[in-house]
Amino acid sequence: MFQIGQTERLSGVSVKQIRYYESIGLLSKTHRRENGYRTYEERHIHELRFIKRARELGFPIKEIRELLALWRNKRRSSGQVRVLAERHRNAIKERVKAHRKIVLSLDRLIESCKGDERPDCPILDALGR
Amino acid sequence: MFQIGQTERLSGVSVKQIRYYESIGLLSKTHRRENGYRTYEERHIHELRFIKRARELGFPIKEIRELLALWRNKRRSSGQVRVLAERHRNAIKERVKAHRKIVLSLDRLIESCKGDERPDCPILDALGR
DNA sequence: CTAAACCCTCCCATTATGGTAGACTCAAGT
DNA sequence: ACTTGAGTCTACCATAATGGGAGGGTTTAG
Structure with a gap:
């Protein structure tokens, strides 16, 4: 269970980006603690790294959405x-x-x-x- | 004296773009007729063609602004x-x-x-x- | 007189990211 | 207990250049 700052350090994706990716439904939903803070798990770190690498390869977010769907789908x-x-x-x-x-x-x-x-x-x- | 539609045809720059270039002070000011319509002269056609070519060469508008200033300045x-x-x-x-x-x-x-x-x-x- | 073709302004959307403000939370030190 | 600083939250603004559309006036031809 990480909070967003740790997640930034672990994934290399900025806090701003993390929140944005969540807001557009690219990143898996996160849990919130009582105080409203988002909490992340390994799974999210992996997804963020995936997104980051795909972005570095120039994929637009629309296409990353498809790639991510395929990545999650074991029967692709x-x-x-x-x-x-x-x-x-x-x-x-x-x-x-x-x-x-x-x-x-x-x-x-x-x-x-x-x-x-x-x-x-x-x-x-x-x-x- | 052309109106904006003719100017579009003569310059190859869309009506939308023409109005936009004027709004950001890139294109020289235009006169307005009584009815509010903009009127253009040869000078504007030339400027629009200039802008169009520079855009085609990938110059961002900020730099086209400088190029236009140099173009207008005979002592550059x-x-x-x-x-x-x-x-x-x-x-x-x-x-x-x-x-x-x-x-x-x-x-x-x-x-x-x-x-x-x-x-x-x-x-x-x-x-x- | 009406329809078509023009023109006007104002607003929204795009792509992905960064910045900031104002407010809340939490942990550590005094 | 109180303060301070770091961390987080949401909400809004800005970027670059363009296209789209609504709603409304104007002109011209039939």
Whole structure:
């Protein structure tokens, strides 16, 4: 039985986040003591670590909800998880692709800009074209 | 003298965005007709196109504000613009780097997952470790 | 005169997190 | 017993940029 501060230290998830995850029904329900304090058990720590790792992999909370459901369900199929992971990976790949294009454009613009004290600026020219 | 719908078509920026950019002081002030309708001139179209291009390059509005100020200021130095562009490019590069790491991690996880009908799933195992 | 197409303002929702205020609880020290 | 500090609670605000919609005025064409 931990209280929220200990749970933060044990899981690496901030108190704010813990309360938020509970409020949106992502984290399993917690018990409350007489004084209103939340109490956590090992199970919650594990869930929070799970959430934290999934967040670090960029999964949005909506998808973590599905992953968590599969994690809790002993009769799930690994195929479902794989589909989720692949879908997410593709989304990130798309973002990377778009960002790399942007970087290339910026490279070209910056390259063409002398960056001196004069008001002449190809970057602004290109934007204001 | 255009009204907001025409301005949307000419600039490619949505009516919603146009009003928003004005409300935060990004777009130059507009005149209002007797009936309350906004009226736009060439100048506004140019500014909106500028904003649109900068947004497409991923510049946040805060930085577009600075770029626009430099664009309007005939006595600016191109060095200032270049610094802004480089800072922004570096920020995006960092994001790309982080995302690529994530993709690699996902690649490994997905690779290790057979994706069949069985409940055994290395992805969930890794997240719930 | 009416319908359609415009325009207006105001409010809400999104995503996930951090901050703060005001109040309560608990444990330790004096 | 009393105070102090740490811990916790709820509730509200803010972020970034955009879209959606309600409810209501205006203009133009038929």
